[in-house]
Amino acid sequence: MNKVSIKKISDVLVDEEVYASRDDIYFTKASPINNTAEYSITWVKKNLDKSLELIQNSLSTVIVLDRSLKGLFEIDSNKAYILSDDPKSTFINILNFVFPRERTSNVHSTSIISNNSKVGLNCYIGPNVTIEDNCTIGDNCVLLGNNYIFSGTNIGNFVTINPGSVIGSDGFGYARKANGELNKFPHFGGVQIGDYVEIGANVCIDRGTLGDTIIKSGVKIDNLVHVAHNVVVGENSLLIANSMIGGSTVIGKNSWIAPSVNLMNGISIEENVTVGMGATVTKNIPSGETWAGSPARPIKEFIRIQNIIKNL
Numbered sequence: 001m002n003k004v005s006i007k008k009i010s011d012v013l014v015d016e017e018v019y020a021s022r023d024d025i026y027f028t029k030a031s032p033i034n035n036t037a038e039y040s041i042t043w044v045k046k047n048l049d050k051s052l053e054l055i056q057n058s059l060s061t062v063i064v065l066d067r068s069l070k071g072l073f074e075i076d077s078n079k080a081y082i083l084s085d086d087p088k089s090t091f092i093n094i095l096n097f098v099f100p101r102e103r104t105s106n107v108h109s110t111s112i113i114s115n116n117s118k119v120g121l122n123c124y125i126g127p128n129v130t131i132e133d134n135c136t137i138g139d140n141c142v143l144l145g146n147n148y149i150f151s152g153t154n155i156g157n158f159v160t161i162n163p164g165s166v167i168g169s170d171g172f173g174y175a176r177k178a179n180g181e182l183n184k185f186p187h188f189g190g191v192q193i194g195d196y197v198e199i200g201a202n203v204c205i206d207r208g209t210l211g212d213t214i215i216k217s218g219v220k221i222d223n224l225v226h227v228a229h230n231v232v233v234g235e236n237s238l239l240i241a242n243s244m245i246g247g248s249t250v251i252g253k254n255s256w257i258a259p260s261v262n263l264m265n266g267i268s269i270e271e272n273v274t275v276g277m278g279a280t281v282t283k284n285i286p287s288g289e290t291w292a293g294s295p296a297r298p299i300k301e302f303i304r305i306q307n308i309i310k311n312l
């Protein structure tokens with residue numbers, strides 16, 4: 001059992017305040033605040049209604065909490081308290097420091113990598129991964145089992161792709177002829193993925209038609225997301241489970257696309273936008289706004305309509 005003392009994590013703490021009666025207080029694992037275990041580390045959400053009660057009843061030996069709670073509860077001499085302006089981020093930093101999830105650099109024997117493609121340093125390529133011609137995989141990437149990377153895909157550094165995802169397949173583009181037959185639009189573009197991108201399981205990202213589909217650095221994509229051809233997703237945006245991003249849609253940086261959202265093709269979602277769960281977006285959304293509903297509309301308008309319906 002690996003014992004992690006409060007002293008050992010001091011290197012990862014910068015602006016946080018630590019209250020501990022001694023340096024040998026330790027933890028061996030992490031646990032949630034509502035189901036804590038002895039000798040564990042946990043954290044309390046900021047402004048949680050029952051924060052003080054949860055802290056007092058916690059069995060954890062190390063608790064990360066919001067700085068605003070300082071002095072509001074009785075300190076246990078057998079516990080350590082870490083006060084932070086952002087408890088969740090502090091908790092994440094501690095866990096990544098003491099419990100790193102590392103994989104040995106390796107290419108599984110069942111994987112197929114084209115001789116015309118390049119895989120960077122310190123990469124893990126899991127079982128049954130296929131990387132076609134003219135692809136670039138950056139350094140420190142993790143491609144887990146059964147991923148298929150089509151030709152013309154360029155992936156940056158520190159990218160993780162979970163099992164079963166398909167990157168760079170043709171998009172759904174057709175033109176109807178005068179006789180009613182469908183003529184497939186050719187897809188000559190590729191997929192460009194920046195650094196520190198994480199892609200969930202069973203995600204499909206289509207290649208561009210004439211240009212590229214672009215996923216910029218820091219983007220996080222949940223499981224079962226579809227990104228159509230020619231989409232651009234800005235830095236540090238999140239696409240959550242089961243969302244569908246229509247072709248040629250542009251999503252600005254730092255935006256949040258909630259579960260089961262549908263974005264119509266060819267629209268613009270500007271920076272710092274939040275789209276609520278299950279919304280169907282058919283119009284451009286200005287920067288900084290929150291929209292919800294189907295069809296989606298600004299949140300104040302959505303709430304007003306819901307209240308009218310409720311009172312009918």
